Amino acid sequence: MQKIYIESAGGYEKLKLVTCNDPSLIKGEVLIDVSYAGINYADCLVRIGVYASAKKYVGWPITPGFEVSGTVTAVGEGVTNFKAGDKVMAFTRFNGYSSKISIPACQVMPLPESFTLEQGACFPAVYMTAYYSMLQIFYLPPDANILVHSAAGGVGSALVSLAKDKGYKVSGVVGRSQKIQHVLDLGADHVYDKSDPKFNWAQVQKDNLLGFDAVFDANGYTTIQSSFDLLRPTGKLVIYGSHSLIPKSGGKLNYFKAIWGLLKTPKFDPMKMISENKSIICFNVSFLFEEQRLLAQNMQGLLELIKKGDLIPPKVKSFPIEQVAEAHKLIESGNSIGKLALKF
Ligand SMILES: NC(=O)c1ccc[n+]([C@@H]2O[C@H](COP(=O)([O-])OP(=O)(O)OC[C@H]3O[C@@H](n4cnc5c(N)ncnc54)[C@H](OP(=O)(O)O)[C@@H]3O)[C@@H](O)[C@H]2O)c1
Incomplete structure (x- = not known):
């Protein structure tokens, strides 16, 4: 598999595309073949070395990324709501810039029929943040x-x-x-x-x-x-x-x-x-992943809104994974409109 690897804090040159072993599947987790990884401004803060939850939960080296979309390839023991072949979107606490990822099933949502995989990768983190800050607090x-x-x-x-x-x-x-x-x-x-x-x-x-x-x-x-x-x-x-x-x-x-x-x-x-x-x-939602009840209510609320056709899918501009530095430059410039994504 491939992933973006940042060895230590710094500029765009720190974003290295590397090949590494596939992740192993853990009980309660879902293994996803990632199609797109959504880009968030916070990923740049992670790279620069000023993102508090990255320091708390990972340290260096780190692979950034808070949201992905793709296809389930396997599910761990105890996972009953997903199966191999399902198209999904998920939010991740880092590691999203990876071509394969294994994450807890509670962070995964079925890809809505009205969404492309590109749009799905750009939904979970931003909508979860918006939903929490406007409708849950x-x-x-x-x-x-x-x-x-x-x-x-x-x-x-x-x-x-x-x-x-x-x-x-x-x-x-x-x-x-x-x-x-x-x-x-x-x-x-x-x-x-x-x-x-x-x-x-x-x-x-x-x-x-x-x-x-x-x-x-x-x-x-x-x-x-x-x-x-x-x-x-x-x-x-x-x-x-x-x-x-x-x-x-x-x-x-x-x-x-x-x-x-x-x-x-x-x-x-x-x-x-x-x-x-x-x-x-x-608030900062990246410190709230252990709040399972909040997370479940948030995801359920969002899925209901999508089902009713009430939410407009995000507008997305995608970059090949090799151009991750260009994507970071664009979101940092303040010129981007809507969402940016990386394509594997
Ligand atoms: N606390 C949380 O849980 C949480 C979760 C997600 C995101 N966030 C934060 O929410 C903000 C938006 O994140 P996003 O990923 O959706 O990014 P974004 O809004 O797509 O891009 C950043 C935007 O911020 C504005 N901006 C103002 N001053 C800027 C500066 N000095 N450098 C760069 N941009 C500047 C620009 O828009 P205008 O010039 O049009 O204002 C720019 O387009 C970020 O600060 C991010 O860290 C927080």
């Missing part, structure tokens, strides 16, 4: 008004799509005008373009006088304060990333930029927040 009223940052990206697109299925009013924020149409196609009611010289947060506030019920923000220090200020009383700021700390080119950590960003990250006063009735919620 807290309650949103049926007429909720929400704001989604990086709305044309992987998680952002999933958030917009899920929110529209729920009937919420959705405003998206994008960093490039080329992304606006994609977000409108997902059903967003309005899209703000940060690259427009006329864009400012005061205008967003004017357009949404009551404030937002929830704002979803993975930018970090550049927008957290504005996002918080835009909440209405009872509103929630959901923070799930901090990509502004990372350069958009070069592939390496700029320590000065990162420290500057951390110093500029706003601090919130809980006593003031009590009176304002605003909350901040922070």
Whole structure:
């Protein structure tokens, strides 16, 4: 089998395609011949060496990858819901950039009939993140008004799509005008373009006088304060990333930029927040794989939505596995729209 192997933290040159032994099948696991591996921004953080759960659960060397699609070739003892030949999609805690992978059956879902294998590889991690952050952590009223940052990206697109299925009013924020149409196609009611010289947060506030019920923000220090200020009383700021700390080119950590960003990250006063009735919620799903009940509810909820035809399959651009560095460069640049995948 082949996999992407990263021996130590660094730039694109660290992404090596190697040949190695096939994984052995373990009790309760499913062996998958991988067709596509979905790419997530977090894979770049893993490569750069700043992803906390990669340090906690794997260390070096590491094979990144949070989601795959493919065909089951064998099932381990005790697995009754899959058999050889089944087309599946699955989320993985690392190792997704592998042509064969053995993973616990509870992380595997049947590939929906309406999905191609390419789309299936780009669904589990981003939709699981979006579903958890919007529908499992807290309650949103049926007429909720929400704001989604990086709305044309992987998680952002999933958030917009899920929110529209729920009937919420959705405003998206994008960093490039080329992304606006994609977000409108997902059903967003309005899209703000940060690259427009006329864009400012005061205008967003004017357009949404009551404030937002929830704002979803993975930018970090550049927008957290504005996002918080835009909440209405009872509103929630959901923070799930901090990509502004990372350069958009070069592939390496700029320590000065990162420290500057951390110093500029706003601090919130809980006593003031009590009176304002605003909350901040922070999470990282890669630390939650042991929460089996949560995982099962999340997967079941998503599969039901797909069955009803309520979710738009992700828009995907694929790269051959040999071009993994190009794919990392593209997602790091901030120019990608929808999802990227690697084809084995
Ligand atoms: N906590 C969790 O459990 C969890 C799970 C999945 C993903 N995440 C986080 O969610 C975010 C989105 O992940 P994704 O895989 O779906 O990526 P993505 O949104 O497809 O791509 C990243 C997007 O972030 C925006 N961005 C803003 N500043 C950036 C910078 N300095 N460098 C690069 N991009 C920048 C860009 O969009 P705009 O310019 O249009 O804003 C870019 O297109 C990431 O921060 C990721 O780490 C967290």
